[in-house]
Amino acid sequence: MAEGSRDQGGVGTTDPEEDSPNMIVYRKIEDIVMRIQDEKAGGVAIRTVKSFLSKIPSVVSGADIVQWLMKNLSIDDAAEAIHLGSLIAAQGYLFPISDHVLTLKDDGTLYRFQSPYFWPSNCWEPENTDYAIYLCKRTMQNKARLELADYEAENLARLQRAFARKWEFIFMQAEAQVKIDRKKDKAERKILDSQERAFWDVHRPVPGCVNTTEMDIRKCRREKNPHRVKKSVYGVPDDSHSQPSPAHISTSQPARKPTKEDVQKEISFLNIQLDRHCMKVSKIADQISCAHRCVLSVPRFWLEVQELKRRPLQEVASRAQEIWQEFLAEGAPSSINLDSHSYERTSQNLKDPGRYSFEDAQEHIFKLMKSDSYARFLRSNIYQDLLLARKKGKSLTGKRLTGLMQSS
Numbered sequence: 001m002a003e004g005s006r007d008q009g010g011v012g013t014t015d016p017e018e019d020s021p022n023m024i025v026y027r028k029i030e031d032i033v034m035r036i037q038d039e040k041a042g043g044v045a046i047r048t049v050k051s052f053l054s055k056i057p058s059v060v061s062g063a064d065i066v067q068w069l070m071k072n073l074s075i076d077d078a079a080e081a082i083h084l085g086s087l088i089a090a091q092g093y094l095f096p097i098s099d100h101v102l103t104l105k106d107d108g109t110l111y112r113f114q115s116p117y118f119w120p121s122n123c124w125e126p127e128n129t130d131y132a133i134y135l136c137k138r139t140m141q142n143k144a145r146l147e148l149a150d151y152e153a154e155n156l157a158r159l160q161r162a163f164a165r166k167w168e169f170i171f172m173q174a175e176a177q178v179k180i181d182r183k184k185d186k187a188e189r190k191i192l193d194s195q196e197r198a199f200w201d202v203h204r205p206v207p208g209c210v211n212t213t214e215m216d217i218r219k220c221r222r223e224k225n226p227h228r229v230k231k232s233v234y235g236v237p238d239d240s241h242s243q244p245s246p247a248h249i250s251t252s253q254p255a256r257k258p259t260k261e262d263v264q265k266e267i268s269f270l271n272i273q274l275d276r277h278c279m280k281v282s283k284i285a286d287q288i289s290c291a292h293r294c295v296l297s298v299p300r301f302w303l304e305v306q307e308l309k310r311r312p313l314q315e316v317a318s319r320a321q322e323i324w325q326e327f328l329a330e331g332a333p334s335s336i337n338l339d340s341h342s343y344e345r346t347s348q349n350l351k352d353p354g355r356y357s358f359e360d361a362q363e364h365i366f367k368l369m370k371s372d373s374y375a376r377f378l379r380s381n382i383y384q385d386l387l388l389a390r391k392k393g394k395s396l397t398g399k400r401l402t403g404l405m406q407s408s
Contacts, residue, residue, distance in 0.1 A: 032073075
């Protein structure tokens with residue numbers, strides 16, 4: 001899954017969508033959520049609840065949230081407070097710990113607040129590969145609370161068929177993240193697992209639940225192609241947005257000689273069609289080159305972090321920011337793929353950069369190289385030729401080795 005948060009270790013950019021309708025609503029909800037969590041200012045007490053043979057950390061009851069909303073937002077009707085709380089839950093800001101349905105109940109049901117990293121204001125648009133990695137992780141953990149529901153098992157089977165060619169890579173990514181998660185404290189791991197599950201309950205909801213990410217105003221505002229036919233929810237084309245080529249408009253009026261303006265419109269339309277097809281080809285080329293750059297960037301990042309640990313103290317802060325900009329910042333020229341927890345910790349560490357600010361990221365990358373890059377090298381033609389030459393008692397010359405590397 002590309003990851004980021006509003007606070008990226010001191011490396012910030014101005015979001016052009018800050019004034020969008022969705023973002024305004026998100027900011028208002030986040031203000032309410034932060035007030036609820038602020039116990040010193042009269043917020044709801046977040047506590048650890050004891051249950052049979054276990055403890056449930058960092059939870060509040062639905063009744064406490066409803067009472068706070070009525071008291072602090074001047075709401076007289078409990079039903080209105082429940083409705084407001086359900087809208088906040090539907091956006092993923094709070095969630096029940098024992099259910100996938102994101103609604104608020106006025107009873108003793110226990111709820112937990114979502115981590116700011118997963119807030120919708122971070123403009124998440126997760127890919128199916130991210131969802132496949134998440135489901136794969138769930139199958140590797142022997143916990144009853146992490147067992148896949150029926151619809152999730154069906155989604156996993158469908159994704160496995162769709163990504164059959166790169167399923168090995170998805171499995172390795174999931175395996176590496178599970179190994180990192182197992183090193184964390186038990187209570188912290190339990191909280192993070194529930195927050196990650198709630199994030200996917202918003203973006204891949206239970207069948208029958210409302211998908212709050214389907215009709216997104218931001219996506220509508222991005223639409224710039226006037227000739228694109230939009231699909232309706234019921235499969236009916238939206239004629240108001242469909243504009244055929246000026247040369248193919250049939251009218252009942254008698255044919256007339258095309259004017260200069262008509263010709264210019266036709267040329268403009270054909271240019272748009274050509275740009276669209278060129279864009280499809282360029283996207284494929286970009287994906288191939290991006291994958292190649294990512295493979296080369298992984299060992300480079302590990303070496304750069306190793307070199308950072310040996311730098312003089314006065315150079316560490318500036319060099320740490322350079323490494324961030326090159327490998328982890330948004331739009332980085334040599335971007336690498338990190339799991340969400342390593343990325344968040346690294347961005348927090350860069351607020352006060354030191355020699356070991358990239359320790360979590362480096363550990364994740366090392367495991368990725370060990371499980372993926374090294375295994376890939378053992379299957380490569382370069383290694384097979386070297387192995388064959390050794391078995392025959394011969395040695396490859398430098399020129400021959402260079403030629404092999406260039407051909408690969």
